[in-house]
Amino acid sequence: MVKGCQKKIIHLRDTGSDLFEEAYFIIRPGKAALRASETDMVREARRILENNRLGERRPSSDKRKRKRRGALILFSLGAASSGVISFLIFILCRLFS
Numbered sequence: 001m002v003k004g005c006q007k008k009i010i011h012l013r014d015t016g017s018d019l020f021e022e023a024y025f026i027i028r029p030g031k032a033a034l035r036a037s038e039t040d041m042v043r044e045a046r047r048i049l050e051n052n053r054l055g056e057r058r059p060s061s062d063k064r065k066r067k068r069r070g071a072l073i074l075f076s077l078g079a080a081s082s083g084v085i086s087f088l089i090f091i092l093c094r095l096f097s
Contacts, residue, residue: 008033010045023049 008027015023025045027033036044 010041012042012045012049015049017049 010025010027012023012025013021015021023045025041025048027041033041
């Protein structure tokens with residue numbers, strides 16, 4: 001049990017989601033939270049909900065896929081070039097032996 005700890009929370013009941021009925025946001029302590037009005041906080045919470053819908057593609061996952069695809073292409077090029085070089089060395093060894 002924690003004593004002496006107080007957190008400010010925003011509780012949204014209407015999330016607009018088919019999956020979630022309610023959402024809770026724990027407000028960070030600091031100057032930004034002290035300057036923001038209640039309507040600003042609710043607006044920010046709704047923005048976060050809209051930007052994080054389930055089932056939608058996120059830009060960060062696209063970046064990861066592009067990186068992975070680039071790494072796979074580089075690996076394939078390296079494997080193919082080493083195979084070609086090995087084959088050429090094998091041919092040269094057969095010609096001169």
